[in-house]
Amino acid sequence: MTSQRREMLLALETEIVSMGRRLRQKMQAVAHELSPGLGMNAYAVLGSLAVRGPARQTDLAELVGIDKAGMSRLTVDLIALDLVQRESDPTDGRVQVLSLSPHGQARIEEIRGRRERFYSDRLADWSDDELDQLVTVLGRYNEAFTH
Numbered sequence: 001m002t003s004q005r006r007e008m009l010l011a012l013e014t015e016i017v018s019m020g021r022r023l024r025q026k027m028q029a030v031a032h033e034l035s036p037g038l039g040m041n042a043y044a045v046l047g048s049l050a051v052r053g054p055a056r057q058t059d060l061a062e063l064v065g066i067d068k069a070g071m072s073r074l075t076v077d078l079i080a081l082d083l084v085q086r087e088s089d090p091t092d093g094r095v096q097v098l099s100l101s102p103h104g105q106a107r108i109e110e111i112r113g114r115r116e117r118f119y120s121d122r123l124a125d126w127s128d129d130e131l132d133q134l135v136t137v138l139g140r141y142n143e144a145f146t147h
Helices: 003-034 040-052 057-064 068-080 102-120 128-144
Strands: 084-089 093-098
Touching: 003 040, 003 102, 040 057, 040 068, 040 084, 040 093, 040 102, 057 068, 057 093, 068 084, 093 102
Parallel strands: none
Antiparallel strands: 084 093
16 A cells, blocks of 8 residues: 555545544434434434334334344333334334334424535535535445445
C-alpha cells in the first residue's frame, strides 16, 4: 500500500467518524423529541418501520443491533407512547409484527419534513448531480461493509 493511499484511508476514517458522531447526536435529539428518555434505537426502529413497513420484533432487533430483551423493552415503551402497534402478521396469524401507529406515522412524517429542510438548507449550493454522486458513493461504501 502506498503512503498516499494510507493517508487517504486515514482521512476517510476521520471523515466517517465525524459523520457518525453528528448522526448519533442528531438521532438522539430526534428520539428525545419523540419522547424524553427514548434513545436512538427507538428512532432507528421507527425509521425502519416507516421505510420497510411492518416487521417482526426479532427482525427489528437484528437490524438495529440490540438483543431480544432490549427490543422487548423498547417495544413496550413505543406502544405505551402510541408510536407503534402490534398486530398479527397477515401471512402467518401466529406471528406478531410491529407497525407504526397512525400517531407514530404522523410524528415520523413531521420529523422527516424537518430533516428534509435541514439537509436542503445545508446542501443548497450542491447541484443535483453532486447529490446523486454522494448518494451513489455512500451506497457503494455501505455495500462494501454489508458482506
